Amino acid sequence: KEVTPDDVVATLKRHSDEKSKSGALGVLKSIDTIKADGSNVVVTLKDPNADLPYLMADYHLIIQPNGGNDKPDAGIGTGPYKVTVNQPGVKHGGERFANYWQADKYGHADQVEIVVVNDPTARMAALQGGQVNMINRVEPKIVDLVKRLPGVKIRAASGRGFYPFNMFCDTAPFDNNDLRMSLKLAMDREEMLTKILRGYGEVGNDMPVNKAYPLFAGDFEQRKFDPEKAAALYKKSGHSGSILLRTSDVAFPGAVDAAQLYQQSCAKAGIKIEIKREPGDGYWTEVWNKQPFSLSYWGGRPTQDQMYSTAYLSTADWNDTRFKRPDFDKMVLAARGELDEAKRKKIYRDMGEIMRDEGGLIVPFFNQFVDATGKGVEGWVDNPAQELSNGHALIECWLQA
Template identity: 45%
Template sequence: MKEKFIERQRALLRQGRLSRREFVSSVLSAGVVLPTALTMADRAMAATPKRGGDARFGMGHGSTTDSLDPATYENGFMLNVGYLWGNSLTEVAPDGTLRGDLVQGWEATPDAKTWRFPLKQGVTFHNGKTMTVEDVIASLNHHRGEDTKSAAKGLLADVVEMSADGDTLVVTLASGNADFPFILSDYHLLIMPSDGGAVDPTAAIGTGPYRIETFEPGVRVIGARNDNYHIDDAAWFDTVEILSIVDPTARQNALMNGSVQLIDRVDPKTANLLGRAPNIDILEKTGYLHYTFPMRVTMAPFDNYDLRMALKLSVKRQELVDKILMGYGAVGNDHPISPAVPFHAEGLNQREFDPEKAAFHYKKSGHSGPIQLSASDAAFAGAVDAAQLVAASAAEAGITVEVVREPSDGYWSNVWNKKAWCACYWGGRPTADWMFSSAYVDDSEWNDTDWRTTEAAVKFNSIVDEARAELDQQKRAELYFEAQRLIHDDGGALVPMFANYIMGVSNELAHGESVAANWEFDGGKASQRWWMA
């Protein structure tokens, strides 16, 4: 009875029907000691969203080459920028389920080829224009066609036709896709106002919770609250400033001295120490994040199967988890599907460090001399150290790896997807098809291993197409297992570890009980879901 009474009093305090003094007095009468009563009051009031305040986030991403065009977004900084000014049609909720963002819901024909998405009504863009189906179609078409360079091109490759049925978007696919509503939550697919069937992708005019006031690529962005935002219980801050602070130590110091209130990519080596600060909490989420060393299979020496296999066998994966992640993660198995994602191939044999087999494949490859591995901590915290560990373990197999330390600025435009072998991270995706479509299918702009034309790659693409349309869950599981096996064996992806998201949070901020794990910062939406404590 006492617990029920206290919880009822908490609810009244959060609703504003009790003052703080009244709450404390009531729980004191129920036998709660004063210090505990005061703490209860503070926590209950912090859990009540309220408007106002200026939020400042520090992110270990960002580049001077960043553009406001959502088709070009390639790092976590721009993901968060996009969610300041824009919305996708659907979104991953804090509890991990999918829900409508700009749509009321969705329904499909039994073959999952035709989808209907009724739009929410009364949604307006920052320029005052009311959102229509035509705006949605033009925004999605920005990522389609032969000339587009959009990273989301592969996600929409199966779209045959889009049309309006009143206020409902109708999408016809070439083949069934049971996961299509998930695809529409991608952070590239932000909806913009159209004019004559075209959008202005660099204007940063959307339906989002904040209007962009300042954008300095690789430096910072500032957004001011959109008072006409279509979601009432969101966008609590007056302003949100996101700073690009690539250096892990500088980012951590910024949190400790109060320059920012939230940081991502806390260095696992110092996470426990940081969490001891009285005004800082460590927020850890297990999701889809994985760290990779992609080998471009069309560039020598990685065009040789045995050379790729030699390197995969020469990595001490548990050592990387222990020394780079400090235990905040798990070993990977050279494919991108997290154990948290449905259809993860649990039965696939875990690849282990095997210097004898590695030496066998290396000799068979016919290669000699050093192999360059480009790395920068812009890829992930400890990436250079991880590359050095890879080089050290490869040496035990007689393979010489030369680590090239690259500049952090411009890493994603000058190194990743260009140099033959480099360090990388992937936030992962909530479905296997989405992850494959983002980085492994042959028509993806982000296929950073360039794995497209080998016999195994061709088979992989065929399997992904088949699995996408398969409604029988058992058959789908078998197909996805084979897809993961093909990447594991033939692909250029060296995936040694899955990492937990580790964030540092000032006690100036508050958030709901559930925090999304699909991306850092509450799925990239802390700017609209969190509030000042």
């Protein structure tokens, strides 16, 4: 059936409910009321929000019949394919929907299938052998080899994605900022960028935003590897003994190697890192956002407000560093309602400085999204928002015979 304003209202209400487990809950907390008015949807806010149009495009907010309240896992949306197979962790399949509203532009294939292959070697073998037509998360260390394969193309796009080392600011020993800063200074970012990403990215500065955001202030001094200062701050923190760092192959391409490289640079500062390699199955439910020191990834968000609201507001469900500061929360809200770009940029700069110097983030680098396509794949569009053309590759691409 056609999408109605009531479907939109029900979807937004479901995701903005305080009891919701939605990843969009954090950015929808400022909504007061949602209602249909004829063919319009009217959203009333509790507080000003200059980024509201961007928030409505959050990838969690897929419009479903009656908001998905009846059967949220039915997979009924507004895309060019209807779900025929749904086996989470194994595969998903779809066939072209005859009444798709933009059939002349998107959805060129009669059928599509997403196969879950978590092992990077097996994933590349599937592409090389023609079992799949495109893959995400190509490991940077094999990119040069992949480029030599006949018919295979590397698709790399810079953007807002980053691969963090997350520390819980409210959990010992990471509740001590001297210790957090020592761990930040013990990171050799240039070496990490060269050896892990092979240059497919840029160094990070321990904040979740970079120059890809229009209102980013680029006047911060780049944090550098300083083992002597790291050692002094580590001693000042009073901590002794090893520090447990959890990682997994699924955290990001090269995550296990990144943890080992970090272990080596920390050793130069007299900091002992113990690495625990966790299985891929269950990493995002049992380790990420539950264990106090682990590797992760973020795809970034369209605006700084959305990034900060999703992961660094005190009330955010996805606050994976347990960074909870009332003064920081007030700055997020102030920037959200500020229409003067110069003033807004200044607030974001101050927020970035707090995050950089007092937060629980170690951001060694911002990554490029490195995907690969096989023989005959046409129509690819580089998109800095997320991997696989911001998730749109299956509807934008086609196969050339």
